[in-house]
Amino acid sequence: MRMLDQAMIEALRRIEREYAAMPGLRLTASQINRLCNLPQDVCESALDALTRAGFLRLSDGTFLRIPHRAPRRAVVA
Numbered sequence: 001m002r003m004l005d006q007a008m009i010e011a012l013r014r015i016e017r018e019y020a021a022m023p024g025l026r027l028t029a030s031q032i033n034r035l036c037n038l039p040q041d042v043c044e045s046a047l048d049a050l051t052r053a054g055f056l057r058l059s060d061g062t063f064l065r066i067p068h069r070a071p072r073r074a075v076v077a
Contacts (some may be wrong), residue, residue: 011038011046016055019065026062 014036019025027035033043049064051055056063 007039007042008045008049009043011036012049014038015043015046016049023065026059026064028062032063061065 015032018032019036029044029047032038032047033040036045038046047056051058051063054066057066
C-alpha cells in the first residue's frame with residue numbers, strides 16, 4: 001500500500017466534508033476542483049479514490065455521495 005502525501009489527504013478530507021455538509025450534492029469534477037480549490041491532478045486522484053472506496057459514484061458526469069446503508073444482517077435458520 002502506498003503512502004498518501006499530505007496534499008492528497010487534505011483533498012480527500014475537503015471533498016468528504018463538502019459532501020457530508022450538503023446531502024444530495026451533485027458536482028462535476030471541475031466544480032469540485034473549484035469549490036475545494038485543489039490542483040486538478042490531486043482533485044482527480046482524490047475523486048478516483050473516493051469512488052473506488054464507495055463514498056462517491058459518478059453518474060451522468062456528476063459525482064454524488066452514496067448513501068450509507070445499514071449493514072446486512074446474517075440470516076439465522
